[in-house]
Amino acid sequence: MKKIEAIIRPEKLDAVRHALEKSGCPGIMITEIEGHGKQKGVVQQWRGEKYKVELLPKIKIETVVADGQLAGVLKVIIDNARTGDIGDGKIFVSGIDDAVRIRTGESGEGAL
Numbered sequence: 001m002k003k004i005e006a007i008i009r010p011e012k013l014d015a016v017r018h019a020l021e022k023s024g025c026p027g028i029m030i031t032e033i034e035g036h037g038k039q040k041g042v043v044q045q046w047r048g049e050k051y052k053v054e055l056l057p058k059i060k061i062e063t064v065v066a067d068g069q070l071a072g073v074l075k076v077i078i079d080n081a082r083t084g085d086i087g088d089g090k091i092f093v094s095g096i097d098d099a100v101r102i103r104t105g106e107s108g109e110g111a112l
Helices: 012-021 067-081
Strands: 003-006 029-035 042-046 049-053 054-065 089-095
Touching: 003 012, 003 049, 003 067, 012 029, 012 054, 012 067, 067 089
Parallel strands: none
Antiparallel strands: 003 054, 003 089, 029 054, 042 049
16 A cells, blocks of 8 residues: 655645546545745745745645555646646655554455
8 A cells, every 4th residue: 555645736636636536546635734845935026025935835635545556646646736837746655554444443455
């Protein structure tokens, strides 16, 4: 099993979420976060004054999938989150040793 953490632009959330549901992704968790990457924020202008916004709003989507679903889920996220501009986000993939469904006690991929 693999855990996918995708950091995306807030305006891409609906497209990514609907595409994940259509692809059969078992479940997702969504968190509103703030952060910055290599660009260290952006410089904006308001009423003639420039100011730097260091922490930008982002969305973190987390899901755990079977090993066989990993490539398909990554493709869905990339295809629906990409704009081609700086700040599109990142995807992190890590291994999951086990999962347990609390209600039934079922474990492994069956718990997803």
